[in-house]
Amino acid sequence: MSTTMRDVARAAGVSVATVSHVVNDKPGARIGEDARRRVHEAIEALGYRPNALAKTLSEGNSRFIGLVADAIATTPFAGQIIHGAQDEAWRHGFVLLVANTEGNAAAENDAIAMMLEHQVRGILYSTWYHREIDVPPPLQHTDTVLVNCFAADDAFPAVVPDEVQGGRTATEELLSAGHRRIAFVNTTSPSPARDGRLAGYRAALEDAGVASEDSLIFEAAPEQEGGYGIAGAVVASGATAVFCHNDRVAMGLYDGLRDRGLRIPDDVAVMGFDNQDVIAAHLRPPLSTVALPHYELGAAGVRTLLGLEAPASGARQLVACPPVLRESM
Amino acid sequence: MSTTMRDVARAAGVSVATVSHVVNDKPGARIGEDARRRVHEAIEALGYRPNALAKTLSEGNSRFIGLVADAIATTPFAGQIIHGAQDEAWRHGFVLLVANTEGNAAAENDAIAMMLEHQVRGILYSTWYHREIDVPPPLQHTDTVLVNCFAADDAFPAVVPDEVQGGRTATEELLSAGHRRIAFVNTTSPSPARDGRLAGYRAALEDAGVASEDSLIFEAAPEQEGGYGIAGAVVASGATAVFCHNDRVAMGLYDGLRDRGLRIPDDVAVMGFDNQDVIAAHLRPPLSTVALPHYELGAAGVRTLLGLEAPASGARQLVACPPVLRESM
CATH class of the missing domain: 1.10.260.40 (lambda repressor-like DNA-binding domains)
Incomplete structure (x- = not known):
């Protein structure tokens, strides 16, 4: 043996x-x-x-890129990170190896060890929602790019969604449609998305000369039930448009507005965030939203790993969240 | 080199x-x-x-199992197949290597070649929805188990959901709740799910001594828009309960019933299929449904591959679809 x-x-x-x-x-x-x-x-x-293969690969012929993910492959949300990374890897002659670890540290270390042993060209480390992480120590020994996450000290190159721009874009779209009393239903969960989208909302209002009112800013659990539960307060605020932290909240808000006999968008315009599959395009009316650029995050991660896209040193590379306009505004 | x-x-x-x-x-x-x-x-x-590693592995020490998937990791649907396969592989000391190929034949062949070269213990080949496939020829040279799919000639062991039992269970739950006029909104897409769920629906009615009426069987596109569009016809049929081909159809039907002033479940009971994340538990009222056993399919696939679960020769191994009862019936 x-x-x-x-x-x-x-x-x-x-x-x-x-x-x-x-x-x-x-x-x-x-x-x-x-x-x-x-x-x-x-x-x-x-x-x-x-082994011979490992030696070959270490001499620069590795054909593999590793992707260590927490739950991307198993949650119905960020799978397009894998798709984008695969397409980009493929374009440059690499095959992507995916290990979905469910955040289990033992599985994570084993997957990384396997990848190092097979001399992958480098490893993308990615999370299913945008957040700060503790980088697993073994990743210090290979080329690593963080995707949809970042280290507290920014010691690793990271590719993340531009939450501030996303929040700004959502708000600007509602302003362009003529709204001035725009409510924001933010999440109760601390996260870069919560802080960034709020900052973008405020910045867009300020640029448009509209005073930001605390009475128009709400917080709710980031799912349908949260959106449904906050509907009464949002209606009472006199808002003519609502920017929701995510599409699930918007889906719940739809039901809450309907219960009160309000029509979307005639009585209240609604804007989501995420462009989540299964929901956004299929609500009645179809939901205007801002897309999380999952595919592009994966692709940009591979380009950065291969040195085709230089990250500004020490800084996070921000990927734009584009608006997707449908009939809810 | x-x-x-x-x-x-x-x-x-x-x-x-x-x-x-x-x-x-x-x-x-x-x-x-x-x-x-x-x-x-x-x-x-x-x-x-x-190479040395490959030789070691071929002597029976392989620690890897391959999973070649079409789009499981990137659609918001069947990701739990990966989770189940991973947990089961892990339990027996194996690490799962996932290659998500988006059905691209070149990517598929390359991934299989890589896995064979690294002497995986065997390969699970899996699809994101239950269907018949042409098995990629290289899989004839290693131990292969098909998961959520099957070969026309059943030449490979396959683990698939029991669609007939699932359709029967959904219908039996509605019968137990006292319904006799039960509509079935089937999909327009030919598939094992379409045939199997219909057969289960008919069998349950027959066992209960309820005549199956063709006027209660509808077809619609398997998404929200299909369910919304068929609502008028379903209501006109006089059905007191509706079994929907999937949860997305049920979600659209909810809107169609609401538009007509009908309450769920008081006026019409609704039963879905899939127990799809994001939707089923979060509709108002939360949707009763039958779960596709994705996690169990992945786990059973690994057990079959490792010889821990013997498939009846030449036959497909059926995994039960359990009912998940919420408030829509």
């Missing part, structure tokens, strides 16, 4: 990433002399030989 | 699967003598050495 990189890592008391690193002599890696020595000792003691 | 299995395949004019097969001397494989000779000649001419 051959010795694997994992056996060496265990014997040396280091991570598989460190072994990969030492074996492939990756330039720029910061491996302590002690760890390096232990790895070499373990390699000798166990008779480990790096 | 090392020679890869792909180089050998190209030189010998055979598939990567055939090379893998010859190199690993897989028992039971049907490789012509001529092809086998050409592979050996190419191996010698090119100086190909099977």
Whole structure:
């Protein structure tokens, strides 16, 4: 039975990433002399030989890009990140390997170890909703791009949706349609989306010379039930248009407005966010919204990983959220 | 630069699967003598050495199971197939490699070749909705289980949802609630779901001694717009309950019933199918439905692949679709 990189890592008391690193002599890696020595000792003691394929790949012929995702493949939401990454990888002669870990740390480490052992060209690490993450330590040993997430210290290149522009665009569309009393139903969950969309809403109002009123800003659970429950308060505010944190909230708001005999868009205009499949295009009337650019996030992640798109150093690369206008405004 | 299995395949004019097969001397494989000779000649001419990892794995230590999917990871529907397969693979010490190919034949062949080259224990081939498929030829050279799909000649073990039982269960739930005039809004798209759910609907009525009336069976596009459009005809039929082909149709029907001043479930009971995330639990009232067992399909696929669950030879393994009762009936 051959010795694997994992056996060496265990014997040396280091991570598989460190072994990969030492074996492939990756330039720029910061491996302590002690760890390096232990790895070499373990390699000798166990008779480990790096496999031929791995050597080939480390010489620059890797045809794989790894995508480690929390729940992208299994939630009905951000799957187009995978589609965009696949198409872009394919365009440049790479095959995308996807590991969906459900946020399980053991599964995550195992998937990363497998990818490093197979000498992927690099790894995209991605989350199903936009958020700050703790980057798994093994990712420090390979080229990594964060997609739809970012590190607190921005130590890794990251590609994320432009929430501020998205909130601004949604509000500007309602302003262009002539609305001045525009309510915003934000989410109760702390997130970059919550802060960014609110900032964009305020900025658009300010640019249009419309005073932002706290009495027009609401918070609700980010799903249908939240939108339905807030409908009474929104109607009482005298708003003629409502920008909802997401399409699910807009769907619930539809029912709440209908219960009160109000017509969309004649009595109240509604704008969503996400352009979520299954819902947005199929509500009555079809919902105007702002799209989360999932496909483009995946594609831009691959381009950044391959060095085809240079991220401004230390900064997050923002991808625009385009408006998708239908009949609710 | 090392020679890869792909180089050998190209030189010998055979598939990567055939090379893998010859190199690993897989028992039971049907490789012509001529092809086998050409592979050996190419191996010698090119100086190909099977890599150490692959040899280890072919000796029975493979830690990977491949999942080749059409669009499961990117449609907001069947992602739980991946979740179920992952959990089950993980439970038995395997890591799942997912390749989502969007039905692109080139991507599919490349993903399969990669998996064979890395000596996966076997491959699950899966589709995002239940249908008959043409099995990609390279899959004949490894252990393959079809998930949510099947071959016309049933030449491969397949794990699929029990559509007949699902249709029967939906109808039985409505019968138990006292309904006798039960409409069925079926899909216009030919599929195992269309035939199976209709057969189950008819069987349940027959068992209950209720005559099946063709005037209670409707067809509509399998989405919200179809359900909304058929609402008038359903109401005119005098049905007190409606079984919808899927939850999206039920969502559209809700709007159509509401437009006519009818309350759910007091005036008309509604039953869906799929238990689709985003919709089913969040309609008003929350929708009673029958769940497609996506998680269980993935898990059962892995168990079958690992020989832990023996499929009846030549037959499709049916997974039950359980009822999920909420407030619409």
